[in-house]
Amino acid sequence: MTAVAQAAHPSVEERKARGLEARDRASLSDHAGWRPAADRPDPVGLLEEQDTTREPDLVPVRHGRMMVSPFTFYRGAARIMATDLKDTPVAGLDAQLCGDAHLSNFGVFASPERQLVFDLNDFDETLPGPFEYDVKRMAASFTIAARNNGFSKADVHAATLASVRAYREAMAGFADMGTMDVWYAHLDEDTLRGLIRGEVARTQKEAKAAKGGKKGSKQQAKLAKRAEKVAEKSAAKAHTRDSLQALSKLGEMVDGRYRIVSQPPVVVPARDLYAVFGLSPDQVVPVIRDQFRAYRGTLQPDRQHLLDQFEIVDAARKVVGVGSVGTRAFIVLLQGRDAHDPLFLQIKEATASVLEAHLPKSRYRNHGERVVQGQRLMQAVSDIYLGWTKGLDVRRHFYWRQLRDMKGSALVEGMAPVGLGFYAGICGWTLARAHARSGDPVAIAEYLGATDAFDISIAGFCERYADQNERDYQAFVTAVKSGRLQAIEGV
Numbered sequence: 001m002t003a004v005a006q007a008a009h010p011s012v013e014e015r016k017a018r019g020l021e022a023r024d025r026a027s028l029s030d031h032a033g034w035r036p037a038a039d040r041p042d043p044v045g046l047l048e049e050q051d052t053t054r055e056p057d058l059v060p061v062r063h064g065r066m067m068v069s070p071f072t073f074y075r076g077a078a079r080i081m082a083t084d085l086k087d088t089p090v091a092g093l094d095a096q097l098c099g100d101a102h103l104s105n106f107g108v109f110a111s112p113e114r115q116l117v118f119d120l121n122d123f124d125e126t127l128p129g130p131f132e133y134d135v136k137r138m139a140a141s142f143t144i145a146a147r148n149n150g151f152s153k154a155d156v157h158a159a160t161l162a163s164v165r166a167y168r169e170a171m172a173g174f175a176d177m178g179t180m181d182v183w184y185a186h187l188d189e190d191t192l193r194g195l196i197r198g199e200v201a202r203t204q205k206e207a208k209a210a211k212g213g214k215k216g217s218k219q220q221a222k223l224a225k226r227a228e229k230v231a232e233k234s235a236a237k238a239h240t241r242d243s244l245q246a247l248s249k250l251g252e253m254v255d256g257r258y259r260i261v262s263q264p265p266v267v268v269p270a271r272d273l274y275a276v277f278g279l280s281p282d283q284v285v286p287v288i289r290d291q292f293r294a295y296r297g298t299l300q301p302d303r304q305h306l307l308d309q310f311e312i313v314d315a316a317r318k319v320v321g322v323g324s325v326g327t328r329a330f331i332v333l334l335q336g337r338d339a340h341d342p343l344f345l346q347i348k349e350a351t352a353s354v355l356e357a358h359l360p361k362s363r364y365r366n367h368g369e370r371v372v373q374g375q376r377l378m379q380a381v382s383d384i385y386l387g388w389t390k391g392l393d394v395r396r397h398f399y400w401r402q403l404r405d406m407k408g409s410a411l412v413e414g415m416a417p418v419g420l421g422f423y424a425g426i427c428g429w430t431l432a433r434a435h436a437r438s439g440d441p442v443a444i445a446e447y448l449g450a451t452d453a454f455d456i457s458i459a460g461f462c463e464r465y466a467d468q469n470e471r472d473y474q475a476f477v478t479a480v481k482s483g484r485l486q487a488i489e490g491v
Contacts, residue, residue: 019446022091028453030089032460043080043472044479062325063487071148073473075322079354086358090130091447095439096377099125099355101134102141106427110406111381116189119379125353126374131435139163142424143462145412155417160462162421164455166428168448174436175445182436186380199422238408243342246404260316269316288315295400298387310334344403368399378434
């Protein structure tokens with residue numbers, strides 16, 4: 001009989017003491033003073049190392065997507081930042097990390113109860129580690145995005161502070177909550193709508209109270225109202241993004257059956273994969289079915305029963321994201337009662353987390369399982385079809401999920417300062433809630449304190465790191481222009 005480790009149950013006062021003691025390891029002001037290490041690796045070289053394990057025909061697509069701006073470069077540069085974070089001060093208070101908590105990895109999706117929820121939605125790099133890593137990755141993304149949007153220095157600073165302040169204040173709230181209340185906490189569509197309306201009302205009140213009808217306050221109120229309309233439109237669009245909608249975009253009817261349409265290099269159906277993997281259609285189908293059976297075995301019995309009511313119709317390679325481009329990613333089209341009852345599943349390759357080079361390796365040997373278990377631990381609710389497999393090449397690991405399940409994301413590039421500041425607040429709250437589920441919210445909250453000292457310190461780090469990101473971006477663009485790297489733009 002396997003022995004079960006006995007969990008420790010320190011008192012609240014002991015947990016608070018642990019948080020205060022953590023300041024001896026890293027004071028709140030220590031986080032501000034970052035500068036690149038003298039032996040910092042070549043950032044372009046780090047990307048080239050990642051490229052060696054990716055699909056050669058897609059590597060230029062990845063580079064092209066990263067070339068768009070310093071912000072899109074940052075999205076694809078998780079490994080570079082992981083290398084930089086390893087030398088930063090930490091308090092010794094760990095939680096399950098997203099590992100790539102930039103602002104575009106938050107969004108809405110459907111809960112099993114068919115309600116929209118806002119949460120983290122990318123866990124390719126998830127691993128237990130210092131909570132500060134995620135906070136810095138998130139906050140720096142707001143600095144970089146705000147700069148990319150052409151904000152003033154004051155507005156850039158305000159957006160960054162808003163994300164960290166929301167994290168700190170939310171963690172203080174979770175520290176006072178019961179264990180089950182923390183676990184059940186989530187941000188659903190109705191709550192989010194109420195928060196947006198509250199922000200609009202606040203800006204309108206400020207505009208009316210402004211002496212002499214101050215022009216800036218009136219403009220803020222107009223922008224907030226416009227942001228509310230955009231959010232409502234985005235939520236309505238998310239409700240339509242399901243497998244049936246995906247079928248209208250990705251499917252075509254041939255001889256009375258749907259199949260996935262060919263849109264190379266973004267979508268390459270199984271029937272056209274010989275040029276990529278050297279597998280004929282007759283070879284591809286058995287591989288897909290074997291993988292499907294293995295994936296089914298990782299689901300709960302009730303979800304296995306549900307999945308058994310669908311049959312595989314077609315499969316394709318499909319390019320996704322920015323940082324993930326070049327890793328193997330596929331979609332599978334299934335149908336239920338008939339051709340108009342589709343289910344699209346996505347299969348994404350899971351490689352070692354970028355954090356594993358600097359933190360203890362995952363307890364899970366299969367990186368697909370690492371992603372799934374990390375996601376379940378951090379999200380308030382998760383996709384019912386989350387599962388994992390090994391590939392035909394057993395050294396490759398994959399995780400499975402629904403391709404579209406009312407998923408939606410914020411259009412950050414179009415946000416005004418008032419909108420980005422609000423978005424920073426809900427991202428900060430969400431990250432704190434995710435950390436509070438696996439870490440110790442009492443100790444972390446005590447470490448963070450009740451003043452803005454931590455917020456200001458992190459904002460200082462972010463300003464320095466955004467400068468470095470711009471230098472890395474320029475080095476990357478130079479590498480493309482010199483021919484060192486190949487890039488295909490606009491794909």
